[in-house]
Amino acid sequence: MxxxxxxxxxxxxxxLALAGCGKTATDSGALTERAKTQIAxxxxxxxxxxxxxxxxxxxxxxxxxxxxxxxxxxxxRPEDFGYYIYNEAVVQxxxxxxxxxxxxxxxxxxxxxxxISDKVTETAIADAVADTAFRQKAQESGYSVSExxxxxxxxxxxxxxxxxxDGFKKTANALGxxxxxxxxxxxxxxxxxxxxxxxxxxxxxxxISDPSVLSGYADDKGAxxxxxxxxxxxxxGDAMTVAAEVNQRAKSxxxxxxxxxxxxxxxxxxxxxxxxxxxxxxxxxxxxxxFALGIDQISDIVRSDYGYHTIKRVCGAYELRNYWxxxxxxxxxxxxxEMLDFNSVxxxxxxxxxxxxx
Numbered sequence: 331m332x333x334x335x336x337x338x339x340x341x342x343x344x345x346l347a348l349a350g351c352g353k354t355a356t357d358s359g360a361l362t363e364r365a366k367t368q369i370a371x372x373x374x375x376x377x378x379x380x381x382x383x384x385x386x387x388x389x390x391x392x393x394x395x396x397x398x399x400x401x402x403x404x405x406x407r408p409e410d411f412g413y414y415i416y417n418e419a420v421v422q423x424x425x426x427x428x429x430x431x432x433x434x435x436x437x438x439x440x441x442x443x444x445x446i447s448d449k450v451t452e453t454a455i456a457d458a459v460a461d462t463a464f465r466q467k468a469q470e471s472g473y474s475v476s477e478x479x480x481x482x483x484x485x486x487x488x489x490x491x492x493x494x495x496d497g498f499k500k501t502a503n504a505l506g507x508x509x510x511x512x513x514x515x516x517x518x519x520x521x522x523x524x525x526x527x528x529x530x531x532x533x534x535x536x537x538i539s540d541p542s543v544l545s546g547y548a549d550d551k552g553a554x555x556x557x558x559x560x561x562x563x564x565x566x567g568d569a570m571t572v573a574a575e576v577n578q579r580a581k582s583x584x585x586x587x588x589x590x591x592x593x594x595x596x597x598x599x600x601x602x603x604x605x606x607x608x609x610x611x612x613x614x615x616x617x618x619x620x621f622a623l624g625i626d627q628i629s630d631i632v633r634s635d636y637g638y639h640t641i642k643r644v645c646g647a648y649e650l651r652n653y654w655x656x657x658x659x660x661x662x663x664x665x666x667x668e669m670l671d672f673n674s675v676x677x678x679x680x681x682x683x684x685x686x687x688x
Contacts, residue, residue, distance in 0.1 A: 414454035416506025478521035503682035527647035545625040547652035554646020573638030
């Protein structure tokens with residue numbers, strides 16, 4: 331069951347871009363269904379909280395020259411934020427206008443009383459910092475990042491072999507990525523997050539000794555949920571009647587995963603599947619209900635085009651990301667926003683995409 335309406339930031343996006351290296355690269359971490367279809371066609375020859383920079387992050391004027399942020403001793407330079415700027419720009423653009431065109435969009439337009447470009451930059455800084463901390467802490471927990479790093483290097487090498495240095499750079503630039511090393515960093519961060527998000531549901535104590543503490547780290551950027559879906563055309567009887575029974579039993583305290591095994595008609599092979607997503611990824615009725623829940627709370631019946639959902643919010647990768655970020659030593663340069671230079675990143679992406687179309 332494809333509940334998602336747009337593609338989340340995922341390694342699939344980056345792989346697709348390089349798979350079609352030399353073609354138009356307009357993929358991003360958050361595409362509308364229209365844009366997703368466009369990308370699939372173009373490349374047919376060959377997926378916590380970061381709404382603002384954390385208030386407890388120490389702004390420092392004493393960082394080394396050219397360093398925008400330091401996360402647990404690891405330096406992040408302006409070029410390390412390019413993909414995050416591009417990705418969030420696409421998210422904000424489609425939030426403002428689902429029919430918008432990246433090449434002509436007015437980034438100075440106001441949102442919540444300030445330019446969209448400012449919101450994009452602020453979120454990009456927080457996302458890059460949080461993803462870096464997540465990858466570091468995952469590795470400290472015993473997770474090996476070497477496979478992701480190896481895959482990233484292989485993708486870059488293959489793309490350069492097929493299309494040359496210029497072809498690779500053009501594709502990377504169209505994603506806001508300035509070069510091979512930045513691509514590898516972004517790919518590794520995202521691959522680690524995706525993999526740990528799945529593994530955490532099976533082995534939570536591998537990453538945190540007391541997973542219950544994560545209930546205090548939920549926010550409205552990302553969420554993880556279990557669901558019991560009763561399809562409109564269920565063979566179990568009247569869909570609404572069955573859904574109401576399931577919802578009542580879940581709210582009465584019956585084991586949710588047992589009810590999932592018995593009733594869930596989601597088409598994913600694992601009937602106990604956990605969905606982890608950010609705002610803007612899921613159909614609106616499902617998403618609104620999920621983000622309205624506290625950890626371990628169960629929703630009323632939620633109606634969608636698929637049928638009737640009973641949703642339970644659980645701790646997941648975004649709560650873990652928030653927790654690990656809070657445990658990190660983060661320093662952000664006072665002039666980080668200026669160093670990142672939003673306009674230069676957008677210009678690079680636009681020019682690379684236009685050049686690929688020629």
